[in-house]
Amino acid sequence: MHIVKTIKNLRQILHQVRRKGQKIGFVPTMGYFHEGHLSLMRQAKKECDICVVSVYVNPKQFGPKEDLGRYPRDIKRDTMMIKKENVDILFIPSDNVVYPNCYLTYIDVEKISNTLCGQYRPGHFKGVATVVAKLLNMVQPDVLYLGQKDAQQVVVLKTMAADLNFPVGIRVVPTAREKDGLAMSSRNIRLSSQERAQAPVLYKALKDAARHIKAGEGSVSKIIGRIQKTITQYSSGKIQYVACVDADTLEPLKILKGNILIALAVFFGKTRLIDNVIIPIKKSNKVQN
Numbered sequence: 001m002h003i004v005k006t007i008k009n010l011r012q013i014l015h016q017v018r019r020k021g022q023k024i025g026f027v028p029t030m031g032y033f034h035e036g037h038l039s040l041m042r043q044a045k046k047e048c049d050i051c052v053v054s055v056y057v058n059p060k061q062f063g064p065k066e067d068l069g070r071y072p073r074d075i076k077r078d079t080m081m082i083k084k085e086n087v088d089i090l091f092i093p094s095d096n097v098v099y100p101n102c103y104l105t106y107i108d109v110e111k112i113s114n115t116l117c118g119q120y121r122p123g124h125f126k127g128v129a130t131v132v133a134k135l136l137n138m139v140q141p142d143v144l145y146l147g148q149k150d151a152q153q154v155v156v157l158k159t160m161a162a163d164l165n166f167p168v169g170i171r172v173v174p175t176a177r178e179k180d181g182l183a184m185s186s187r188n189i190r191l192s193s194q195e196r197a198q199a200p201v202l203y204k205a206l207k208d209a210a211r212h213i214k215a216g217e218g219s220v221s222k223i224i225g226r227i228q229k230t231i232t233q234y235s236s237g238k239i240q241y242v243a244c245v246d247a248d249t250l251e252p253l254k255i256l257k258g259n260i261l262i263a264l265a266v267f268f269g270k271t272r273l274i275d276n277v278i279i280p281i282k283k284s285n286k287v288q289n
């Protein structure tokens with residue numbers, strides 16, 4: 001596995017790869033790997049000749065009061081883990097490489113960056129879109145691999161790639177979960193044992209909502225209320241939001257129809273967890289609210 005720290009070195013290696021006509025898959029990450037990250041890499045290995053993984057904790061996607069300083073990092077552990085996955089190139093740029101002095105250019109995917117998580121994390125998706133655009137220009141992959149866990153990020157990056165004509169395919173990989181249903185996240189290690197024991201309630205509440213929608217529940221407010229009730233009843237989690245939106249446009253739903261995305265963010269102590277499910281409903285359910 002090549003471990004690369006500069007754009008020049010990265011481009012030299014990838015130039016040879018492209019000359020051979022090999023297909024490049026790219027998995028951008030912030031490191032501290034878990035099975036969710038590895039599932040993206042495995043998919044990339046399956047579908048491409050070369051898998052490039054980046055590890056960069058992007059300061060521009062953290063708000064001033066967020067957990068940039070506390071974000072878990074362990075590049076030695078990460079390197080060992082992905083060597084076993086036969087990743088071809090690990091790209092670990094420093095802040096100076098990504099944002100040299102006098103950096104001034106940002107990408108703002110309007111509207112859809114400001115709903116759901118974006119409402120509570122101003123500037124977050126501007127930071128995400130900017131760093132991913134830059135990484136795409138550095139790596140120039142054929143396929144970009146993203147996790148469904150970050151549903152809004154997927155929609156923002158798909159829109160950015162389409163609007164700015166990035167010549168890249170986007171592959172979305174299902175959310176990897178612990179046995180008890182908790183979505184894997186680098187932040188899970190920050191949970192106390194009590195919080196960790198309660199956190200699976202998020203996915204239980206989402207699955208329960210999905211069951212009710214499939215059974216014909218038509219009221220958006222009832223579905224949201226049900227999820228909120230389950231979370232508050234069975235955990236000490238503090239709900240930031242629970243929302244029912246169109247999975248492709250992130251527009252709030254009035255009618256339960258099409259690709260329904262139910263997304264939520266909940267604090268367990270200082271740790272903010274997100275999760276979501278997508279429920280495809282062909283016919284509209286009766287609206288009751």
Ligand code: AMP
Binds near residue numbers: 031
């Ligand atoms: P992160 O390191 O958290 O920025 O995540 C890097 C990539 O891994 C993003 O595309 C995430 O959506 C994806 N990812 C994170 N957690 C999971 C998970 N539990 N299942 C699938 N993909 C994930």
